[in-house]
Amino acid sequence: MSVSSVPSFELSHVVDRLRAAGCVFAEDEAALIADTARDEAEAAVMVDRRIAGLPLEHVLGWASFRGLRIAVDPGVFIPRRRTEFLVEEALRVTAPGAVVLDLGCGSGVLAAAVAAERSVELYAADIELAAVRCAQRNLEPLGGSVHQSDLFSALPAGLRGRVDILLANVPYVPTNEIRLLPPEARLYEPHVTLDGGPDGLATLRRVAAAAPEWLAPGGHLFVEMSEHQAPLARSVLEQAGLTVRISTDDEIGANVVIGTNPVGVGQATA
Known part of the structure; x- marks a missing residue:
């Protein structure tokens, strides 16, 4: 009670x-x-x-996201409401049976939100052990497989060239701007989940470089960016060989950069 x-x-x-x-x-x-x-x-x-001063979600032990209660442990990145827009964009192109990978998954919130509305083959990965354990709580009941991995490095080899939906809400705060974040983020969320390097795009560049090998032909990569970073992120994905568009929700200030692996590109065609 x-x-x-x-x-x-x-x-x-x-x-x-x-x-x-x-x-x-x-x-x-x-x-x-x-x-x-x-x-x-x-x-x-x-x-x-x-x-x-602890974040409310860490106090409660859960965060609300698209009508779901997502377990969020101390030391794990707290889902942002604006990221619901990324899930909306991903769901537009997620077919039943799709292979979905939540990379840098944190609590596994993105994968959980997609799986709540589609029957998919679900994978997630994070470098932080606390995040892996939290994501396991959220995703294993949905049939998801969670791996401790620095991006793609420790993922099952059988996933290469099979990923239809790659959700990569990677860090994008420039290093020198972390000090400007609210104390709840600065003090209670791991900096590895916030720090995107000098221009905020360091982790995205690593994701983009490997994404074409892991995406299925026609597979999609979804990343969240700030408004001023989105055009730069677009260039990063285009340089990796992806076809790119930017989707924006001005009402909530959300910007999603979507890269599509051209048919005929990727490990699956080798």
Whole structure:
């Protein structure tokens, strides 16, 4: 039973404490804590952790994403709502039975969101062990296979040339701009999940260089970028031999760069 149904749980008091600590959406956060905590003692600990500055999703142990509750452990990148647009774009071209790879998967949220709406062959990989363990919790019940891998390096060889949908929400914050991020990101998310190198495109270049060998002919690569980086990312993917377009949702400020492996290109044709 959640503490929201316990009369002695003083929701208004929690709201006041959260608001005093600077939580803009104190009412919503208090309600989520009340609905998640199993008892008042756990709720009190959760409130204290939130007031101390921990991200709400790490306090709750989950994040909401396209109507799903995605487990998110401490030390794992927190899914951003704007990234839902990347999933929307991927679903447009994801056929039943497609091979889907979530690269740099974090919690595995992208793969989980696609699998929630399509029957697919599901894989994910991350270099961070904490992320791998978290993604396993989210994806193994869906039949997904999660690997600890620096990008493609430790993936099953049998995936080469078979990937229809490559979801790569890789780091794209320029190194010298990490200090400008909100404290919740700077202090509680691994910098490896944020730091994209001097121009924010270092990891993307590594993904792009290998992507044509792993994508099936006609397979698609989806990456999220900032508005000013998207044209640069487009050039990176084009130099790798992919056909590229940029899709934008101005309302939520989301930009997705989509690279398609031309038919006849890739390991699968060798």
